Amino acid sequence: MKYKKIYPQLLTLLFIILVFGFFTMNAQVNMGNRGIEFGFGFLSQEASFDIQFSLIDYDGSRSYGRAYLVGLLNTLLVSFIGIILSTILGIIIGVARLSPNYLINKTASFYVEFFRNVPLLLQIFFWYFAALRALPMPEDAPLLLGSSFMTIKGFYTIAPIWNNFDIFFIALILSIIIIFFFNRFAKKKQEEEGKQYPKFLISLGIFIFIPTATFFLGGVDLNWSFPELKQLAKTSFTFEGGLGIPPELIALTLALTLYTATFIAENVRAGIQGIGKGQKEAAASIGLTPSQVLKLVVMPQALRIIIPPTTNQYLNLTKNSSLAAAIAYPDLVLVFAGTAMMQTGRAIEIVGITMATYLTISLAISMFMNWYNKRIAIQEK
Amino acid sequence: MFKHTKKLFAILTALSLLFVYACEPGGKKQTKGESKTLKQTQKKGFVRCGVSQGLPGFSNADAAGNWTGVDVDVCRAVAAAVLGDSNKVKFTPLSAKERFTALTSGEIDILSRNTTWTLSRDADIGLTFVGVNFYDGQGFMVRKDSGITSVDDFKDGVSACTNIGTTTELNMRDFFNSRNISYEPVAFEKADEVVAAYDSGRCDTYTTDKSGLAAQRTKMSNPDEHMVLPETISKEPLGPVVRQGDSVWEDIVRWSLNVMIEAEEYGVDSSNADSMKSSDNPAVKRLVGAEGELGAAFGLDNEWSLRIIKQVGNYGESYKRNIADTGILPDRGPNQLWTKGGILYVPPAR
Numbered sequence: 001m002k003y004k005k006i007y008p009q010l011l012t013l014l015f016i017i018l019v020f021g022f023f024t025m026n027a028q029v030n031m032g033n034r035g036i037e038f039g040f041g042f043l044s045q046e047a048s049f050d051i052q053f054s055l056i057d058y059d060g061s062r063s064y065g066r067a068y069l070v071g072l073l074n075t076l077l078v079s080f081i082g083i084i085l086s087t088i089l090g091i092i093i094g095v096a097r098l099s100p101n102y103l104i105n106k107t108a109s110f111y112v113e114f115f116r117n118v119p120l121l122l123q124i125f126f127w128y129f130a131a132l133r134a135l136p137m138p139e140d141a142p143l144l145l146g147s148s149f150m151t152i153k154g155f156y157t158i159a160p161i162w163n164n165f166d167i168f169f170i171a172l173i174l175s176i177i178i179i180f181f182f183n184r185f186a187k188k189k190q191e192e193e194g195k196q197y198p199k200f201l202i203s204l205g206i207f208i209f210i211p212t213a214t215f216f217l218g219g220v221d222l223n224w225s226f227p228e229l230k231q232l233a234k235t236s237f238t239f240e241g242g243l244g245i246p247p248e249l250i251a252l253t254l255a256l257t258l259y260t261a262t263f264i265a266e267n268v269r270a271g272i273q274g275i276g277k278g279q280k281e282a283a284a285s286i287g288l289t290p291s292q293v294l295k296l297v298v299m300p301q302a303l304r305i306i307i308p309p310t311t312n313q314y315l316n317l318t319k320n321s322s323l324a325a326a327i328a329y330p331d332l333v334l335v336f337a338g339t340a341m342m343q344t345g346r347a348i349e350i351v352g353i354t355m356a357t358y359l360t361i362s363l364a365i366s367m368f369m370n371w372y373n374k375r376i377a378i379q380e381k
Numbered sequence: 382m383f384k385h386t387k388k389l390f391a392i393l394t395a396l397s398l399l400f401v402y403a404c405e406p407g408g409k410k411q412t413k414g415e416s417k418t419l420k421q422t423q424k425k426g427f428v429r430c431g432v433s434q435g436l437p438g439f440s441n442a443d444a445a446g447n448w449t450g451v452d453v454d455v456c457r458a459v460a461a462a463v464l465g466d467s468n469k470v471k472f473t474p475l476s477a478k479e480r481f482t483a484l485t486s487g488e489i490d491i492l493s494r495n496t497t498w499t500l501s502r503d504a505d506i507g508l509t510f511v512g513v514n515f516y517d518g519q520g521f522m523v524r525k526d527s528g529i530t531s532v533d534d535f536k537d538g539v540s541a542c543t544n545i546g547t548t549t550e551l552n553m554r555d556f557f558n559s560r561n562i563s564y565e566p567v568a569f570e571k572a573d574e575v576v577a578a579y580d581s582g583r584c585d586t587y588t589t590d591k592s593g594l595a596a597q598r599t600k601m602s603n604p605d606e607h608m609v610l611p612e613t614i615s616k617e618p619l620g621p622v623v624r625q626g627d628s629v630w631e632d633i634v635r636w637s638l639n640v641m642i643e644a645e646e647y648g649v650d651s652s653n654a655d656s657m658k659s660s661d662n663p664a665v666k667r668l669v670g671a672e673g674e675l676g677a678a679f680g681l682d683n684e685w686s687l688r689i690i691k692q693v694g695n696y697g698e699s700y701k702r703n704i705a706d707t708g709i710l711p712d713r714g715p716n717q718l719w720t721k722g723g724i725l726y727v728p729p730a731r
């Protein structure tokens with residue numbers, strides 16, 4: 001009678017293998033008939049197209065593999081910024097929706113209802129084309145904060161020029177490690193002896209002092225490069241020097257952040273409302289201040305409700321970033337599944353790689369968030 | 382229960398195998414004189430044609446969904462030849478990125494979408510180019526008031542809007558690199574977005590094939606503010622493409638195009654085609670099916686070429702109707718017959 005359990009599973013497995021095998025065979029036979037070969041050799045061929053915006057050294061004489069890397073990093077960049085900003089905005093809006101203040105409360109509600117109900121692609125187009133038309137040409141752009149310009153061709157701001165940046169960077173990492181151990185030490189002291197250190201101030205002190213010291217001891221030097229207006233032709237200008245952020249990245253980040261933050265805000269609201277009123281009252285009755293109540297009683301429990309659905313939003317944001325192709329932000333889809341696919345004609349290989357890449361990114365985010373979720377989950381003793 | 386599962390297993394296996402055989406992939410080896418694509422087209426009753434998403438003069442749909450353009454006319458000519466009616470065409474609008482996959486996967490049978498004939502496309506990715514229906518070259522569009530009057534005026538930092546997935550991206554790099562100019566490429570997936578971005582001032586110049594520039598200029602908010610620079614930085618012979626491996630179908634598409642060009646050369650057009658049957662010139666008589674057995678080579682009747690000329694017209698008529706009269710490129714330039722100073726020259730239909 002054991003078979004009864006095994007057979008259906010075996011059959012399902014067999015069916016899946018057959019279907020998968022059929023598609024593979026179909027692709028192979030068809031490609032064979034049409035004289036298309038399967039292979040990944042093209043990745044080392046010269047790409048011979050340029051990319052507008054790259055975090056690593058790239059030009060058209062590099063390989064398709066390098067172009068893939070550029071696209072991947074651009075996708076990760078916009079996802080990373082988007083996740084950070086949408087989390088901050090989401091928490092603010094989520095808390096604002098619970099505010100007793102009528103105006104704050106209604107503004108937050110309106111924001112959530114509006115932005116989560118308009119399709120994301122439309123929002124991306126809106127921020128790109130509407131905002132683009134509203135922005136000034138480089139020659140008319142006003143000076144912002146004494147250093148930056150917001151123009152139709154992008155946001156230009158001062159760029160740091162480092163000397164011995166690696167020493168500074170090592171000092172920065174070192175200070176973070178020291179802060180980590182200091183906090184563990186302080187926590188232990190508090191648990192064992194009840195002694196409280198001004199943790200935040202000391203941490204901040206370490207964080208500022210050690211990296212600053214490298215300027216005097218390690219030969220670290222920092223200069224600023226300012227953007228300067230450059231005339232290209234009679235009525236055509238651009239900025240040179242400094243740091244230029246393309247409008248495509250700004251529009252995409254804005255749209256992804258505003259859209260995803262609405263969902264995170266709702267998660268935060270659900271999390272906070274999920275904690276019984278009695279708990280807050282009980283915490284207040286033993287003498288905790290309102291901020292301590294939030295930090296020690298409400299948030300640790302609310303996070304357990306907030307994290308799992310918010311993980312989904314992070315995954316959504318990352319995958320939604322592929323809409324970048326519509327507004328020329330050179331992400332993985334535009335560069336690799338777009339230009340590279342066209343130039344090589346390797347549709348199956350490139351779509352396969354792209355799918356595997358998104359899957360890997362998503363699984364990585366998922367794994368990290370699951371780990372975090374486990375960490376804050378109730379420890380059964 | 383056990384017996385039941387076993388039966389289920391057997392059925393499932395049989396079904397899977399059946400599935401595999403039933404879906405035996407298309408595009409088997411061709412025997413001579415027999416075209417699977419032709420047979421399928423005749424069975425379906427329409428020609429499956431891939432066109433652009435809207436490029437005035439080449440392939441553009443009006444509000445009622447009627448497609449017009451010189452690229453569209455190639456597909457109409459094939460439909461007239463193999464099905465007897467130039468309207469029996471199903472048009473599939475494709476982006477530059479989708480076009481080759483749509484053709485190689487068998488979604489369409491002719492790709493007639495202002496596509497540049499290059500060695501790597503012809504040899505590498507399962508495509509066969511059958512001819513050239515428009516000789517083009519890449520150019521630049523700028524604002525008239527910018528003071529840029531030639532490509533020599535471009536300086537470091539110039540931003541150029543264009544489409545992804547075209548030869549344009551590659552030519553642009555070759556051009557700017559050869560002149561040592563650093564530039565910012567802003568590449569969009571769809572032409573409409575390129576136009577919108579350039580029009581709003583995002584880019585200093587818009588680069589694509591000159592015919593495309595002329596056509597897209599009409600979509601700008603104020604076309605008179607823009608101009609196309611005189612220089613041409615590349616050769617872009619545009620033409621229809623078919624899948625590799627069906628040589629008969631390839632010949633049908635090639636000669637449908639050639640017949641249109643040859644008809645213009647011999648002065649045969651849609652209005653006088655019938656009367657040309659009694660012409661003294663044997664070449665003209667062959668063209669309208671009054672002499673010879675030209676269609677038999679493809680498995681078509683003898684009036685296939687007559688139908689093309691009557692229903693679609695010759696190349697000159699098609700050009701005038703779609704490109705000249707719409708004000709896109711009134712001057713035919715290289716797309717004039719070789720007898721009139723152009724480079725349109727096709728092998729004789731005999």
